[in-house]
Amino acid sequence: MLHEILLSLSGHPSPLLRNISSSSSPQASSSNPDIATSAGILTPPERALLASLAELSDLHVGLKAATAQIAASHPSVICRAVASAIDAIHLAAFQRKVLAVEAALLRGDAALVGAHRIVPLTALVGEFDDGCWRRVLGFLAGVVRFMESKGVEERGGGGAGPKVMDMLRAELQTGYADVERAAGELVAVAERAWLKQVSAWVLYGRVGGPGEGDFFVRVELGEDGEQEYVCESGLLPCFVTSATAASMLFIGRSLNHIRALSARDYSLRGNDHLSTQLTRLAALKHPIDAATFSNAITKIRHFLSRTTLQRLLPLSKVLETLNLLRDFFLLRRGEFAMALTQQAEEKIKSRWKRAENLAHERRDTLGNVTMKEGEVATVLAKTWAAMGSMQGEHAEDDEGLELARDLLRLTISKSRTSRPLTPAVTEGGFGAIAPTPFRNLLFSIPVVLTLQLPSPLDLFLSQTDLQTYTAINSYLLSLRRAHIRLTDLWKVTALRRHHPAPPSPQTGSTRGGREQTLLYRQRHTVRSNALRNAWATASAAIFFLGELEGYLQTEVVAGLSDGFHAWLTTSEDEQRQGKATSKMPLNLPLDETSHTNNGQGDTWVSAAPSSPTPSTTPSSSSSSTPPSGTQTQPHDPQTLSIAHRAYLRILVHRLLLSQQSFTDPLYELLVQIDHLVALIHRLQAVWAAADLEADMGVVDAFVDLAREERDVQGEIRGVERRVKQGIEGLIAELRRLEGSGALLDPGGMDDGLGDREGTLADWGSYVPRRVGGVDRLLMKLDFGSWFGRGRGDDDGVEPEL
Incomplete structure (x- = not known):
């Protein structure tokens, strides 16, 4: 019997202990002969003593079978490793316990063997009935059931590994030391298996292979057929933050870029891995701490930036691209907007003339007016030619213009919405860019300015960033176009x-x-009086657009761009040095500040000049010499990318492009301005035809010029009223937004930074500069009597323009 019990505890199914708890049931005993036999051999007290051993036997047998099945066929490598660890560590320890008890019985140990070599059953049961093994084996059975559950094995086992890791880390909070120790050992095994996948990605840029469903990096095919690496946040373990995952994704993508470019550039060969940084991952202690893991990934990213990426993506290349975006997408070069608007107007006029000429022969004028992709590209080519003619002989020396010729494209947008929701504008606490179709105003069809992103630059710029730039460009260009058409x-x-x-x-x-002469003067007087209100309305609209553009370009775009450029050209070490220097007490001499930190000298302060103070020499922080052994390094590409997204978020917010309650009325105003300009040109054409008829006798029998003149003048008066109401509504909306605080920068950016540089923060992070508020714009837009009726005039008389 003792031999049968020990064999059963060792993992061999035994009729003696199988379902021993069910032997007390007469129905179960009659249906199962093994149970009936054991019920006849064992007395009720013996069955009660052996119930705990039967439970351990069942757990051991079930665990051996389940772990063997998982280790052999489970799609998750992490689950296989955990199952193998359960069998090799914990079940082996239980087997050693059984062997130790058997050895004690064979030696005749007095703790188990009594007189006449009688082994009390209570002594044998006492060796396993202390609760420790029951808790541990029960915990292991729960882990196995979790790995076998359908929720973990969904999508062919994808995501099972991170879920098991999170479950095991949660079990570390138990109050039992033996369960906590077992969970800690399994956590270490699971994390080591996961770190092998991490090492392959962050050290060699490789993803896939066995257990790829556990890793958060996915390979997808982009629109151009190229591979794109994306992060699936649902596969991240609990100790991996989103920022750390972004760093890991950036490192792997960079290594793949280097490997792809090394086929053409021999100087990059041999730099497509970071095997020297393997010790940083190997030195991690289990369970992995989130801060320690993030620090290790950050050091690997900085090492990659210092060794390879500085050659692959130098700071000069980043500045060149940002200047290109600033010049042409944010319209710092005003001649580009002017030339593009003029060429677009000429193309539209030529299309309408062609449609009118063919209208008498074929009734498909709408198809003749609709722009084609090639015609839109031709407009951009003529724009470059017009800009070159403006510069004359200096056009060939303009490197920015030549770069724009190569990279910028004007295309017809295929999507129906304004632009998709992107992380560049949804993170940080404010909404997406308003879906107002400003891109429809240039050609009356959705046309956008895009950029062909070269391969190294996509480490710094993403497609969502370019979409944001495209939306901002359509917004600013529509304002500039309306201003140009009015003038x-x-x-x-x-x-x-x-x-x-x-x-x-x-x-x-x-x-x-x-x-x-008298006839001409009377004619001119009548026509001048007819257009008096129209000229006043156009002048008011020009003033409104001019002030709005001035605020957006001078206050917002220029202020934020200059602040970002200042941060970009300042190294992280210089920013830390400036941060430490700026914290010195301004009322103490420089030689006394060394005693402000509990008697410890400040290395940064001692390196600064002794005579001037930081308040009198703002550039002292950047010109002072850093400590010996400190290397001044520029920002790494991922830091630049994160800062650039923060810059775009605040730029969208400050440009009022995220306020649909403002952009929709503005779009309607721009449409009415286009209508007003078209009607005035139409009225001028009617007057020219009337002059030919009155003075030269040229008569068009198919046109009633007098009636058409009355109709056009009536439409002009209606458009004048709508333009005025549109400007009034926009000013009222600006007052509402300014009063409600909706234009305050989220995330504590309006916290008293004032007009200082606003680019130095702890650890060199980018903080957008605070730019002027809308109250300055509202002060300039206070027209006085022109909008007096909308603010309390109740005499019912239309103000004279």
């Missing part, structure tokens, strides 16, 4: 002067000449 009205000489001109003095001195 071009003053270039139409026939609308501002006598046309045709009065007769010459010789002819004008005659009676017929005087009558003709």
